[in-house]
Amino acid sequence: xxxQKEIETMDRKKIEAVQLERxxxxxxxxxxxxxxxxxxxxxxxxxxxxxKTLSDIQYIPYTTKEDxxxxxxxxxxxxxxxxxxxxxxxxxxxxxxxxxxxxxxDMENWSNLVARLAVAAGASDEDIAQISFGYGLFTGAxxxxxxxxxxGAAVIPSSSGNTEKQVMLMKDFGTTLIVGTPSYVLYxxxxxxxxxxxxxxxxxxLGLMGSEGCTPEMRDKIEEAWGLFATDNYGxxxxxxxxxxxxxxRREGMHIAxxxxxxxxxxxxxxxxxxxxxTGELVVTTLTKEAFPLxxxxxxxxxxxxxxxxxxxxTMARMDKIKGRSDDxxxxxxxxxFPSQIESVIVSSKSVSPNYQLVVRHEGFRDTLEVNVxxxxxxxxxxxxxxxxxxxxxKAKLHTVLGIDAKVNLVEPKSLERFAGKxxxxxxxx
Amino acid sequence: xxxKQLSVFVENKPGRLLEITSVLGxxxxxxxxxxxxxxxxxGILRLIVNEPGKAENILKEAGFTVSLTQVLALxxxxxxxxxxxxxxxxxxxxxxxxxxxAFFVSCAVDYASVIIRVEDNDKAAEVLKENGxxxxxxxxxxxx
Numbered sequence: 001x002x003x004q005k006e007i008e009t010m011d012r013k014k015i016e017a018v019q020l021e022r023x024x025x026x027x028x029x030x031x032x033x034x035x036x037x038x039x040x041x042x043x044x045x046x047x048x049x050x051x052k053t054l055s056d057i058q059y060i061p062y063t064t065k066e067d068x069x070x071x072x073x074x075x076x077x078x079x080x081x082x083x084x085x086x087x088x089x090x091x092x093x094x095x096x097x098x099x100x101x102x103x104x105x106d107m108e109n110w111s112n113l114v115a116r117l118a119v120a121a122g123a124s125d126e127d128i129a130q131i132s133f134g135y136g137l138f139t140g141a142x143x144x145x146x147x148x149x150x151x152g153a154a155v156i157p158s159s160s161g162n163t164e165k166q167v168m169l170m171k172d173f174g175t176t177l178i179v180g181t182p183s184y185v186l187y188x189x190x191x192x193x194x195x196x197x198x199x200x201x202x203x204x205x206l207g208l209m210g211s212e213g214c215t216p217e218m219r220d221k222i223e224e225a226w227g228l229f230a231t232d233n234y235g236x237x238x239x240x241x242x243x244x245x246x247x248x249x250r251r252e253g254m255h256i257a258x259x260x261x262x263x264x265x266x267x268x269x270x271x272x273x274x275x276x277x278x279t280g281e282l283v284v285t286t287l288t289k290e291a292f293p294l295x296x297x298x299x300x301x302x303x304x305x306x307x308x309x310x311x312x313x314x315t316m317a318r319m320d321k322i323k324g325r326s327d328d329x330x331x332x333x334x335x336x337x338f339p340s341q342i343e344s345v346i347v348s349s350k351s352v353s354p355n356y357q358l359v360v361r362h363e364g365f366r367d368t369l370e371v372n373v374x375x376x377x378x379x380x381x382x383x384x385x386x387x388x389x390x391x392x393x394x395k396a397k398l399h400t401v402l403g404i405d406a407k408v409n410l411v412e413p414k415s416l417e418r419f420a421g422k423x424x425x426x427x428x429x430x
Numbered sequence: 431x432x433x434k435q436l437s438v439f440v441e442n443k444p445g446r447l448l449e450i451t452s453v454l455g456x457x458x459x460x461x462x463x464x465x466x467x468x469x470x471x472x473g474i475l476r477l478i479v480n481e482p483g484k485a486e487n488i489l490k491e492a493g494f495t496v497s498l499t500q501v502l503a504l505x506x507x508x509x510x511x512x513x514x515x516x517x518x519x520x521x522x523x524x525x526x527x528x529x530x531x532a533f534f535v536s537c538a539v540d541y542a543s544v545i546i547r548v549e550d551n552d553k554a555a556e557v558l559k560e561n562g563x564x565x566x567x568x569x570x571x572x573x574x
Binding site (some may be wrong): 194375376377378379381382383384387409410411412413414416 | 431437438439440441446467469471472474491493494496497499530
């Protein structure tokens with residue numbers, strides 16, 4: 001199913017024509033209305049007239065999260081506050097939050113973009129959609145809320161936390177679609193089980209996962225626990241919130257809304273643009289944003305883009321699941337390690353729970369990685385040798401995936417912290 | 431003849447054993463025999479209790495990883511060489527012993543009680559019976 005079929009199935013030539021026209025408008029809009037961009041472009045010797053083809057984007061300097069922070073709160077807004085109808089902000093783990101704004105037209109685009117990914121995942125106006133993202137300044141909850149309302153689903157803004165009540169609502173209201181972070185949706189299934197329910201007590205059929213990465217292994221666990229079909233989607237508040245890209249039912253990459261976002265993939269060290277199909281840091285230009293436009297924004301997210309049309313009929317390019325963030329990446333003994341690689345190993349073992357914690361230390365001039373996992377398989381308790389065998393098996397698999405040794409510690413079930421929002425799984429003690 | 435034993439995964443952290451024994455005590459579970467073997471990181475606590483099924487559920491609800499397995503309980507002659515005599519019988523029959531541990535001492539009986547874990551309970555029970563070793567039944571173990 002499609003929400004805006006004509007757009008979602010445009011041929012590549014048409015997509016590029018739309019992108020060029022919008023890029024030219026955007027550069028002009030930024031140059032004329034944002035002091036920061038005006039100075040940046042002047043310094044780089046680029047005038048809006050210089051943009052004649054899509055590849056001319058290379059003359060424009062990158063924008064970073066630090067640039068946005070430096071202009072806190074509204075220094076990068078491109079319209080007068082009179083035209084802004086919504087303000088959101090992303091949680092700043094360090095210092096001030098990143099503040100973004102939306103005009104009426106931005107809001108309309110945003111809800112249509114979320115509607116596209118919801119419909120692509122199989123959602124419809126028949127659905128009863130429960131949103132277990134935390135509401136507030138965070139774009140995730142309201143973003144999905146507006147998009148699902150747009151397609152006519154019955155939206156339950158249950159927000160996050162109070163998990164037993166969430167489960168009760170899911171059951172009593174006959175929720176058919178759940179929106180949440182993968183770790184929280186999985187945690188909800190544990191709580192439902194503790195409350196004495198089985199998956200047959202629920203009508204849940206679809207899960208829209210977001211806000212944190214979801215490996216295929218994690219997705220399988222969620223699908224098994226709830227008996228639902230889960231898709232992944234991608235976005236970030238600076239770009240618009242959720243709606244930048246999302247999986248269709250084939251789940252072979254997340255379709256980028258290329259009519260609104262021009263994506264590039266770069267090498268985060270050399271800052272060179274990589275050829276199509278290579279893996280690197282995603283850089284996004286927001287082609288239609290009025291209130292908070294971004295030119296070549298460095299997302300720090302590592303992915304790869306596939307421009308082949310999809311069997312679902314969509315021609316919009318597909319990006320891989322985020323492999324990691326260039327700043328989440330752990331450098332251990334000189335090797336790049338992404339928590340998502342470790343997750344894929346942990347989640348595929350039936351003997352341990354999908355919750356895990358990584359502890360990185362520096363001991364005797366050497367980095368060490370410890371992976372704490374919760375033992376849930378009682379049948380291994382007959383012999384120490386079986387527990388040791390499980391540790392060695394996980395260790396060997398981690399070594400295959402990461403290329404370095406990691407210590408595996410078995411801990412008691414539910415002894416690791418659960419997260420209602422984005423899971424924080426790394427403890428770096430270096 | 432076959433006795434049910436609980437195995438509980440315990441992390442080497444202060445207070446874990448206290449928590450397990452408290453939750454069992456609060457629920458009226460009587461511990462008949464126990465053994466705790468540990469490595470530097472974790473241990474396996476083995477318990478014989480008066481109501482194994484109930485205790486398993488209580489511990490699972492309290493968030494522990496638990497399993498229920500079958501073992502044999504033997505009443506031995508309480509004299510020097512009593513255990514050695516039984517182990518010799520098993521060795522001669524080619525039955526390997528995984529582990530053995532003793533009961534809490536009770537003066538009410540005139541024999542020493544041990545729990546024994548072997549690969550094949552039925553075969554071991556048969557061999558021991560043939561050689562006149564007293565096998566305790568579940569009723570004797572759980573409720574005496």
